[in-house]
Amino acid sequence: MQRHPYILEAGSEESECGIYDPEPIQDDDLWFMPASFSGEADDLAPPLPRADHSRLIDVDAWREAEASLAVSLAKVAAKLGALDERLRRAPEGWRHRLALIEASGVSWLGTERISAERLSLWRAMRLSGVQEDNQALARADWACRRLTAGPMPDVTSAESVMDFLGRQEPAEVDHILHPSGEPIGDQLAAWCEEMNRAGDLHPISRAAFGQYLWGPTGLLAHVPGAEMEAAVLSARIATDGLTGGAVFLPLAGGGLSGLRRVGNPAERLRRFLKGAEAAILATLRHLDQLEAWQGRASHALKGRSGRTPKRMVEVLSEWPLVSAPMAEEITGASRAALQRNLNDMAQMGLIREITGQGRYRVWCALV
Structure with missing residues (x-):
């Protein structure tokens, strides 16, 4: 029996594929392809509708929590006042040291764990390791600068808070990371509006409220390090009304447990006060040790010239x-003089070399 070839006529639908090819897929089945523009609005296209979070923010509940924890709040406020008076009479370098330690501590709120030693080298000489994230170091450096000095942000003004944070509106919103598509300025405006409603709270309670508020207003979803921003801003808010000695409320020394966003307002405020009290006591103890070390060092080096x-x-x-290079950069003294003084102070038991190497050595005070 003779076989005849299967010939398709030109222009027929079957002429575009062979007899063994699968059937063509209709355009409606291509779910992964972008839909053609038909002029009609798509309800599922970004920005998506934003849920109403106003019911999650109950300022009256925070007022009741503050009233129930009045004794604990008074204790924390008294200790913060003692720290403020202590730092008001202290050298300027002490505030910088505490800011370094605090910035290192709050960096652990995210995935960036920056030690105070690494942050010190970055701030002094912009030195970082090969495998270190310079962006993470820069964020920790920002926290240290905001905790060292600078004006208190006006929490009722979104523009003032944005300047404090150093934020800017992105040119284009990434709808994958931020499905709501809401500008950060609008979110900060909502945050400031709620903070204005809580204006009658004590600054420490208001700081706890502002730190919690970072989540419901959507500010945690914008940039890496948002948790650090919330902690730094809250630490500054808590010192409102002080004499200027304590620039921020220590929080990292309490283990950061007070910054967890779980539980009702009373539980959150209780944890915040407990963590702040522990951090303040740790800071005061550190200052006592630092002052004692300065006295020993000054007495031991009393006869030295220069x-x-x-x-x-x-x-x-x-x-x-x-x-040694860091000290040379800060003091302006010669490398030989600095190296000689560092070796002498190490022999006196005032400082300790921590690397154990012959080169690239680093010292710390035996506080």
Whole structure:
């Protein structure tokens, strides 16, 4: 039996594929392809509708929580006042040292765990390791600068808070990361509106409220390090009305448990006060040890001539870790003089070299 070839006529639907090819897929089945523009609005296209979070923010519940925890709040406020008076009479370098320690602590709120030693080297000389994230170090450096000095942000003004955070509206909103598509300015405006409603709270309670409010207003979803921003801003809010000695409320020394966003307002405020009290006590104890070390160092170096020994005591009090190039950058003294003084202070038992290496050595005060 003779076989005849299967010939398709030109222009027929079957002429575009062979007899063994699968049937063509209709355009309606291509779910992964973008839909053609038909002029009609798509309800599922970004920005998506934003849920109403107003019912999640109950300022009256925070007022009731503050009233029920009045004794604990008074204790924390008294300890913060003592810290404020202590720092008001202290050298400027002490505030910088505490800011370094606090910035290092709050960096652990996210995935970035920056030690005070690494942050010190970054701030002094912009030095980082090969495998270190410079962006994470820059964020920790921002936290240290905001905790060291600067004006208190006006929490009732979104523009003031945005300037404090150093935020800017992105040119284009990433709808995958931010499905709501709401500008950060609008979210900060909502945050400031709620903070204005809570204006009658004590600054410490208001700081706890503002830190919690970062989540319901959607500010945690914008950039890496948003948790750090919330903690730094809350630490500054808590010192409103003080004399200027304590620039921020220590929080990292309490283990950061007070910054967890779980439980009702009373539980959140209780954890916040407990963590703040522990952090303040740890800070006061550290200042006592630092003051005692300065006294020992000044007495041991009393007979030394020149300004370098005295300047080295100040540098070691201000920075948790000091290297010879770093001290040279800060003090302006010669490398030989600094190296000689560092070796002498190590022999006196005032400082300790922590690397154990012959080169690239780093010292810390034996506080």
